[in-house]
Amino acid sequence: MTQLNRREALKLGGAGVAVAALAPAAAHAAPTPHFQHGVASGDPLPQAVVLWTRVTPTPESLPGSGTGPAVEVGWQVADDAGFTTVVASGVFTTGPERDHTVKVDVQGLRPDTGYHYRFSYLDAHSPVGRTATAPAPGADVASLKFGVVSCADWEAGFFGAYRHLAARDDLTGVIHLGDYLYEYAAASVVDDKNVRLHLPAHEIVALADYRRRHAQYKTDPDLQALHARCPWMTVWDDHESANNAWAEGAGNHTPGTEGSWAARKAASRQAYDEWMPIRWGQDGVLQRSLRFGQLAELTLLDLRSYRSEQASGPAVDDPARTLTGRAQMDWLKQTLAQSPTRWRLLGNSVMVSPLVLGAVTAKVLRPLTRLLGIPKGGIVLNSDQWDGYAADREELLGHLRENGITNTVFLTGDIHTSWANEVPLEAATYPVKPAVATEFVVPSVASANIDDMLDVEPRTVSLAAETAIANTNRHVRWTNLDDHGYCVLEVRREQVRMDWYFLADRRKPGTSVRKAVSFTSASGSQKLRRAWG
Template sequence: MAKTIMRRDFLKAAAAGTGLAAVGLPAATAAAAETPLFRHGVASGDPLPDAVIIWTRVTPSPEAVPGSGAGAPAEVTWQVAADPEFQRIVASGTLTTGPERDHTVKADVRGLEAATAYHYRFLYAGVASPAGLTRTAPRPEDDVDGLRLGVVSCSNWEAGHFSAYRHLAARGDLFGVVHLGDYIYEYGRGQFAARGAVVRPHEPAHEILSLADYRTRHGQYKTDPDLQALHAACPWMIVWDDHEVANDSWSGGAENHDPATEGPWAPRLAASRQAYFEWMPVRTGPSGEIYRNLRFGTLADLTMLDLRSYRSQQTSGVEVDDPGRTMTGQAQMDWLRNTLSGGGARWRLIGNSVMISPLALGSLPAHLLGPLRRLLGVPEGGYALNSDQWDGYTAERKRLLAALPDNTVFLTGDIHTSWANDVPQTAATYPVSPSLAVEFVVPSVTSDNIDDFLRVEPRTLSLTAEGLVRAANRHVRGVELDSHGYGVLDVQPGRVQMDWFTISNRSRADATSSWLASFASSHGSRRLRRVYRPVS
């Protein structure tokens, strides 16, 4: 019998276990606030059929705050149970943590049953952490008839409250959450806030550079009650983008890194990566790589890409067409092509931190220029608006698109706005030329977007921009440039659908949520169609 991942059984376990699934886990976050030893909550991630990662941080003494390097070693017990009372413990262990890992605790729990909901917690000095709810994936051969995921990116503490996380936690119908990067921001106070105004000040006050800085910033973000609620509600599948280190980063540096005043790039990168692995429930490969593949029965697999660690430096003009430029690095591209060519599920989801669909505005399509294109120095796809996206790496994008199997869906963040795109083989001749995949781009949780940057009212100047985008890019089926919020991806054997939701006011902790738009793609179509209501 086919199974729906995260439906009645998980809801039943959640409701019976904590009474929290339908109300955003407020009791879990309240417990964290009232339990100083576990003030950063709990989290889980990267579910496999027999395993899941669980995470927490312990504060064994008042001085042992994130980034301090202070505090004694602490022996922490973890437990995974089949029931909310922890009477039927199925796995447990003890880990020692301390200042060398910022008192974080992360266990890759093995030997679990597939497609099963579990409760987990940690214990230290006779005190239990808040309990979290997680789930393992089904086996690759299991028939699965439904998968529902929250999809988010770009959560800037200074720009507002994380109400999007609260509304996702309150749904109670998600198997898990896909976070596409910019989980934290590196800027100092006021450097990138809400229309220039700081809603919540960053700690530390300066731009983060050292290991202590990155640990402190991660620790601050993990105190957010809405973030804690969503982490405690379900497993997350996460990948970094640039702000986990510095804006517009590439393999050898970043736009927001000045070696003359901030020192060499390598130590800063190493510090940010160490803090990330300490603080996030993410599984790494044998060489520390973060790109990975997760499988959900016969229905879907999810490939998470690292588009920062190995890429060539951003450039402009005709140089974006250089076949030697790389977004992924050769090893990751070889792995990706091999993964995509293997026997897969009905839907191939790709967690892709920057937009893969081409985007041109106010430019003459390059195909009209014929042999004059190179003489005039026009890149193959027309002048790119943002060469930090795949538009800056056109040759490698072409190689990737040629390797895509049917029913590929790109899940994208980074640009703080909402897009529904067909991914064309040749943008200039679309829709005569085919679409090779579809792409769903989710808005920012809080980070500034078009109306914020322009300091104008929403749905004013952005309407003109949206019209220009659609006119110059016929593969863009939907675009909204103003709202903050999140996406909910619903996968069924015959179709995949993304619902976009917006929050009313990122500056308010009690912001409400409303449905914005929906697009779907039928199995085998490689194109999007408008849908006029969200999944129930």
Template sequence: MTEPTATAPTARPARRQVIQAAALTAGALALPLAATAGSAAAVGGAQFLHGVASGDPLPDGILLWTRVTPGATAVPGSGLGPDTAVQWQLATDRAFTAVVASGTVTTTAATDHTVKADVRGLRPDTAYWYRFLAGDAVSPVGRTRTAPAADAAVDRLRLGVASCANWEAGYFSAYRHLAARGDLDVFLFLGDYIYEYASGAYGTRGTVVRPHAPANEIITLADYRTRHGRYKTDQDLQALHAAVPTIAIWDDHEFANDAWSGGAENHTPGAEGDWSARVAAAKQAYFEWMPVRPSIAGTTYRRLRYGKLADLHLLDLRSFRSQQAGIGDGDVDSADRSITGRAQLDWLKAGLAASDTTWRLVGNEVMISPVAFLSLPDYLLRPLAQLLGLPGEGLAVNTDQWDGYTHDRRELLGHLKDHHITNTVFLTGDIHSAWACDVPFEAATYPASGSAATEFVVTSVSSDNIDDILKVAPHTLSLVAVAAIQSANRHVKWTDLDSHGYGVLDITAERAQMDYYVLSDRTKPDATAKWARSYRTRSGTQQIERVSAPVN
């Protein structure tokens, strides 16, 4: 790597200027993809077919990612193809007349010909362009930005937020709309980036919109690599990764449904091999194919910071958790069971207590807000149970969520109270529905007991929700379930069980606001998006309130 030059930080453009430039930026990002794919195929055989990405912004660094295809047989998961030298370049202009850092990585079949460059020595809060070269092949061009300095006064932070993208169930239009905004600092993905099932086995409403590769359930390293490779061919996904840096955590489907430390609901020992071997394969493929730094013990739990405004505590709620308890099982309250594992919970508590930022954001795979499902008719109870992976009768709580690990939740919320920690916001995916909640100290006595934190849950990009399972029009039968949920859970301020889409979280010193956007039709590649609702929490309140319009 060459030493970065002492370029001055680029000033953040005015919000209006950024929005006006969004369409031009999105178009510019798309052009090299079409142009270089053809030229690379014509000269020397090397191609960049899976886009580019950046991730985990630091004040002085950024992680760059791509995958090179050195020849026709070197497809993802094949184990074929020669060692290939790939040069990366980072510049302060899109024309690459001011290259400030560069280097070469030799990638091989041992890493599925993926390429990562963890570039350091950069300027904080600075926009950069990057690309990769292999022989005569030139990759698409990506744009990224480093985080502000740790002590910087940051006026605003804006994150695109998404989760649960099932390739077979629909298109990734949510990613296209996020990419086209042009005003995001980062893209936060909260888990289920891929799905492990065999083709047609999960969440397609009876119709496979576009088939998985491989067609079988993924179990081996080659399988997971092939599935990641298929996802990375999506043009909307490529556009978003090229437009803005990514911060990602995994959930269960990056491994298998309802995963825990010793197994998963969708894993049969013997028939599908050893669980630890499957997890090792899934993790290896994940870190090869995602713009994510492996952190403590090779997991995704780690901490990032945006100046004095916010820090982001990213959790791994699959690698260390105890097996899910049965419905009605008193084990949900046992101190011997954990969703985080002891080391991660201590790490989270210490980080929250030591935080000196205005906001403490927690990237959280499964809901921490308690939810009781009561008084639902059978025709709604059963599809809701199917969505949540629970038995169809006697449903009280979702034991895959923090509801199944109440000792950990009480310890964490008690820690917030005892240390007077405010402005904690949980950002959650997993359950293919959108929610805005207070996180009560005691749900039974809320609001008198008070709220420890707030939680914004984003719906799925494409994975089935209630109307898909029932095969009915959105916001018809599900409204009965919504009314029952909110009646039984006064801390739940809003839920949408039917829509697909994404969120945009906008943070200032005064408030954190989540704007929820929904897609017109997940099965259409040109699906439109529209604003649906907005909720915010004001600094110091630990409470959710509705807002009449999205942030401009």
């Protein structure tokens, strides 16, 4: 096939090219044969933003195939949907070595400005996307609003949460907290529990596998619509590589039959880099910070690449074990201490608040906890989250307390359920010893939760679990263990507010949504108040 001529690539605004403006309610152009996976943007800075697409130059150039020609893809950024005022443009060369993905870090843009963008190949144009830059560092920003999501299992449900977020016209961007995709093998058949099947059908291990799985997810129309609607800021959790991943392995990785973990980890990272609109942090790390004027700084954490293997019992207290890794912990503490913004938002893939049984007993019997085999914070229920790495959590929360760092908000995914927590310095003595932060845990977009796993009606078994959690974890202000959906975080000078939205039925493509509850935290308080629901 003839490659793109540079002049042709940039002739996007000429006569005969009609580009529809995006209406306020999630307008989204259908993919074209050359741009089957939509467009996306991410990691906005005051003068830059990352733009993404994938081109299919020939029918044989399928994701993960490693075949097809090297081609040149044009891109444009404009002030208007008709592209009459183009402010930046260029050509990106891509080929099978990067799975024909296109990623451009566009520089020289104006702060706090909305833009339209698109790509071209030969005579074909991609759908038009909308994006925006961040406010200037010193800007006095009145408010921000983010969609917050996690855990989108393709087989477990449709992505109605993305569709409803894409219908909004008030989002600064979307924060995705991990498990953007799942590595599992496909189910055997579509049924009540699996609404559609994964591709490839086997568990993904090699680079070609991860590329194909990313490509499949990006064919979802609701996912494409939300990517095209506003910039995303993402971190990974474990399923982007393998379940219960840690630095040197994963619970769902068997070296004897699946090769080395290092090779699989590298493959998953490469595919993530190719297929996601991210800008890596310094030295190529995933952890990074994004500022939004004087109002908020969003710090995105990598809690899989450096962590020690999961443990249980008293081992969770071992100071030699780490969740963040030393370098990331030092960077995080410095970032929090030096941030000039009013609010510090932490994109945090696993829950930081303690979730324990017997915390008071463990406190009273602390001299005997080793003999009794009880971690000093109580009986840990999930050692994959911060509970399993007590020394790291103690260091981070102690840093907040000792340095008078307030207005820290953890935004958390991973556990497919919804929580509003006041993060205590010490759970056993809370509230005598105060909270040092707040935490909002978002529901899954589609992945199974308590009632799904137990195959029971919602609000049956889960109610007993929620009562037990409330009785033994006084810092947990509210939880819901059943519903799927998304959250919307509003940040203002005087407070942050998180709204939870729940889907009627994740298994139905056109499912409705309802607003369930809202919690606020006033500036300087580290306390939560139920504001609605």
